[in-house]
Amino acid sequence: MPGSFHGRLFPQNTIHLVHSSYSLHWLSQVPKGLVAESDLPLNKGNIYIAKTSPPSVHEAYLTQFQKDFTNFLSMRSQEIVDCGSLVLTFICKNDEEDGCDFWELLGITMNDMVIEGLIAEDKLAKFNLPLYAPSIKEIKQIIGKGGSFKLLHLETFKLKRDSNMAEKEEATLFDEKSRAAYIAGNMRAVQEPILVEHFGEEIMDELFERYGKKAIEYMKNYGKGIINNVVISLSKTN
Ligand SMILES: C[S@@+](CC[C@H](N)C(=O)[O-])C[C@H]1O[C@@H](n2cnc3c(N)ncnc32)[C@H](O)[C@@H]1O
Secondary structure: OOOOOOOOOOOOOOEEEEEEEOOOOEOOOOOHHHEOOOOOEOOOOOOOOOOOOOHHHHHHHHHHHHHHHHHHHHHHHHHEEEEEEEEEEEEOOOOOOOOOHHHHHHHHHHHHHHHOOOOOHHHHHOOOOOEOOOOHHHHHHHHHHHOOEEEEEEEEEEEEOOHHHHHOOHHHOOOHHHHHHHHHHHHHHHHHHHHHHHHOOOOHHHHHHHHHHHHHHHHHHHOOOEEEEEEEEEEEOO
16 A cells, blocks of 8 residues: 555545554654653663663653554544454564564664674664564553454464574575574565664674674574564454
8 A cells, every 4th residue: 555554545434354464563753752851862772672771761662652553543443434344463572571582682783883883872872663562451452442443353473583484495494594694684674774774884784694693692592583473353343
């Protein structure tokens, strides 16, 4: 569909089924509260909610997601006919304490590059990703508050960062270098344009090479690297 799903896309009362796949974790903008009024970056050294982020960072992200998801449901409720349906798949949190470790890991990789003088400290301090992985509780609260849709079904599922590799070259599945390149390539395909805009093209090869290696080590050492996902189906209330 041409246009942003944060705004109106279809005429009033015309659509029977809307399906959105793997997109709703994208926010309409970087949350505003991440830079304090004193121009002090609150999420220094991170690019998403990380273990070292203060609670105000999580609050800023949650507030933006609440705004965006509420707005998304309101826009679609105007377009969908009575009793029409919404089926949505997107990234979520495992529980309230969970972050999204692969976004956090990209931030850690960039922070290493700050320490080595390859990225300017203040550049990283002022950059944050416009993404948010909500918890199931947060999703349910927003749907309940909006009132235009009834939640019919909710399921969660987990994917490993390199799970798609099995469909590709089976011979390379256990080769660390190939896995690192695959994971880094995946992340790069999604994040590179937004990173280039802020940090420039020059650091991208180095960043994603480091990221791939770090991701493999991380998955090996801590058994991590899982993406939590949610699928929900909703029906428009009359
Ligand atoms: C990971 S891709 C998923 C693509 C496809 N739906 C699928 O499931 O394979 C995320 C998509 O979300 C789109 N996207 C992100 N924010 C959007 C917005 N505000 N309005 C419309 N599309 C958006 C991006 O352009 C990108 O194509």
